[in-house]
Amino acid sequence: MTELAVHRTAIPGLLVIDLDVRGDNRGWFKENWQRAKLTALGLPDFGPVQNNVSYNAAAGVTRGVHAEPWDKLVSVATGRIFGAWVDLRPGETFGAVVTREIGPETAVYVPRGVGNAFQTLEPGTAYSYLVNDHWSLAAKDSYTFVNAADETLAIDWPIPLDRCELSDADKAHPRLADAVPMRPRPT
Amino acid sequence: MTELAVHRTAIPGLLVIDLDVRGDNRGWFKENWQRAKLTALGLPDFGPVQNNVSYNAAAGVTRGVHAEPWDKLVSVATGRIFGAWVDLRPGETFGAVVTREIGPETAVYVPRGVGNAFQTLEPGTAYSYLVNDHWSLAAKDSYTFVNAADETLAIDWPIPLDRCELSDADKAHPRLADAVPMRPRPT
Ligand SMILES: Cc1cn([C@H]2C[C@H](O)[C@@H](COP(=O)(O)OP(=O)(O)O[C@H]3OC[C@@H](O)[C@H](O)[C@H]3O)O2)c(=O)[nH]c1=O
Ligand SMILES: Cc1cn([C@H]2C[C@H](O)[C@@H](COP(=O)(O)OP(=O)(O)O[C@H]3OC[C@@H](O)[C@H](O)[C@H]3O)O2)c(=O)[nH]c1=O
Numbered sequence: 001m002t003e004l005a006v007h008r009t010a011i012p013g014l015l016v017i018d019l020d021v022r023g024d025n026r027g028w029f030k031e032n033w034q035r036a037k038l039t040a041l042g043l044p045d046f047g048p049v050q051n052n053v054s055y056n057a058a059a060g061v062t063r064g065v066h067a068e069p070w071d072k073l074v075s076v077a078t079g080r081i082f083g084a085w086v087d088l089r090p091g092e093t094f095g096a097v098v099t100r101e102i103g104p105e106t107a108v109y110v111p112r113g114v115g116n117a118f119q120t121l122e123p124g125t126a127y128s129y130l131v132n133d134h135w136s137l138a139a140k141d142s143y144t145f146v147n148a149a150d151e152t153l154a155i156d157w158p159i160p161l162d163r164c165e166l167s168d169a170d171k172a173h174p175r176l177a178d179a180v181p182m183r184p185r186p187t
Numbered sequence: 188m189t190e191l192a193v194h195r196t197a198i199p200g201l202l203v204i205d206l207d208v209r210g211d212n213r214g215w216f217k218e219n220w221q222r223a224k225l226t227a228l229g230l231p232d233f234g235p236v237q238n239n240v241s242y243n244a245a246a247g248v249t250r251g252v253h254a255e256p257w258d259k260l261v262s263v264a265t266g267r268i269f270g271a272w273v274d275l276r277p278g279e280t281f282g283a284v285v286t287r288e289i290g291p292e293t294a295v296y297v298p299r300g301v302g303n304a305f306q307t308l309e310p311g312t313a314y315s316y317l318v319n320d321h322w323s324l325a326a327k328d329s330y331t332f333v334n335a336a337d338e339t340l341a342i343d344w345p346i347p348l349d350r351c352e353l354s355d356a357d358k359a360h361p362r363l364a365d366a367v368p369m370r371p372r373p374t
Binding site for chain 2: 024025026027028029030031032033034035036037048049050051052053054055056057058061063075077078104124126128130134135165166167
């Protein structure tokens, strides 16, 4: 059992959350998001309207790097991932990278304009996240993507990408030099 | 791929949702809750403030029957469950039972006052749900519980309960005759 805590990272607004996971004879239980407790600890009151789940059959499935025009709270329901986050907002920290291995005991708050990516480290990994705006296929053209294999970012993927399962879309994303910076959420 | 759809059940307000699960080379992806699409199909705009995940190590883990003073949208991130829902609101349908096997392709909306329970049918089942009020240990005394083994309910658990993993609290819940009915959410 860990105490619920919220930590800053090298990317402004990107927060790492230690969750309180309670084990017993059945398995475990966690509050994956709890508005009152987490806003008291400094998480934005981000108002999710959508919960997405992706199931990743094998170790080495890699998704991203995607920055969409909304905030995300990402987490692992079961399994383990190597997460990578890239600041794609214009400014001094453009291109900054944070990486971290996470399992069910950690969540990450990814503000709008920060690219999100992960690679599964175990087969059968279920990835779950909350977002505060509705996705649409039509709007997809306006999102900012960067290639997970970008040489400048030099993300240290545990499993080399040429042995990984990626979508065709993710294989085709531009290098950092060609990525279009995304403005942060207006305040 | 199934079309997103919302179905009524024999318990008023208990809704079964067919989710649109999209398979590909990596695994699958689903919108587990999407406020705009689901409210258009008749799901209440229930305003979740908490997301809980329970991990169930073995097949036969059984949790419930719990009616708490909030609404829930329950789902399976990976694995399979036998779900059982019991109407614990005062009135004609008090004691009505709905059961159904569900996997990641289905979600169930459980209104306040309807008891929720499930038994895992596969090891490593991750169960995820959204609720529209904050849980607290102090408030637990005011919740309504009924025993999963109640003879009147006669829930047809696929795995006999004496071979299942339950919490001590769940083993001690009252029979239906002694359960305190819970008022529905004021409208
Ligand atoms: C993001 C999203 C996708 N979809 C559909 C489109 C495809 O048919 C399928 C998979 O979509 P992808 O864009 O390939 O998803 P993925 O590569 O897994 O990316 C998602 O997960 C990682 C996240 O970083 C990213 O925000 C999100 O786009 O699901 C939806 O129906 N709703 C959605 O919200
Ligand atoms: C429901 C809940 C529980 N907890 C803690 C209390 C215990 O230390 C631990 C497990 O709690 P239980 O009451 O044993 O959970 P469980 O039996 O799994 O019941 C839950 O899942 C099934 C659901 O039907 C039910 O609403 C919910 O109470 O987690 C929390 O910290 N927050 C919560 O929201």
